[in-house]
Amino acid sequence: MTETLGPLVGHVHTDDLPWVNAGPVGLQVLRVSADTWVVRNRFQAGFRLPAHKHTGGVHAFTFAGRWRYAEYGVDYVAGTFIHEPPGSVHTLTVAEDSDILFVIEGAFIEFDDEGAITGMVDGESTLAAYYALCDAAGIPRPEGILS
Template sequence: MIPTPIIDHKTLLTLNTNELPIFEEAMPGVDAQPLYLDPHENVWVVRAIFKPGVTLPKHYHTGTVHLFTLSGKWNYVEYPDQPQTAGSYLYEPGGSIHTFMTPADNTENTDTLMVVHGANINFDAEGNYVGIMDTTWFMQIFDTLVKERGMEPAKYITPAQHRYTTDK
């Protein structure tokens, strides 16, 4: 027997990245496009486009990551002999520590799609804690950029607020 759905889906939750704005310089050297941000489960799906010569802070992942490279080239500083190029898929288990970078001699931007569970705990070159990058951080960044730049609100998929079963 076919199960009865508990949620009435009247429309697909779908986005076309070609029709959504890209937040240029969301971080230095990084353009970003939010697709799915779930602050309840701390899952973020973001398209990130890295300019040549970008190095992110060393970071520790509290959860898993699925990273698809759509174009360009990047590698972890710790694994220079394992570059990721267009068509690459990388799985990172929770507990991974590394430093993302795009080579300065890249001839094009590096376009990626990442599905991240949990947070990135970021550190400076000396190993000092500098901050957390998680779903809430991304939501705040995009909200701030919208206000500062006079843009339309970012359109991305996010789950509904939790509620009691007796709430209407």
């Protein structure tokens, strides 16, 4: 039996990917595909995402800081890995400056305080925002993050 190589393994090095800032959030996009997107965020203490619901699963790893989902009462500190099942609804709140890697399947739907849908975020919209922030800062758009 002859083994054949499959497609090349996609790779990027974080040193080659720019950080951009959207207010109190630093953003680095590592990979975007049709169904999954991978981002690293640096959140400033006091930051809060709107309540949101995930259409797919999410894996996250905390490199530094302390954050939580307001609804759950559990602090996630450096070294914490979490998995959010599809359908999770929560409000990300940041207690200390935090550095978190997210692997997100699907999208998330944002809600206001009354529960009305206010927006949707997915890999495509995140990549468009990342590129726009790179352009605004005069940073060349990185290569190798699309799959």
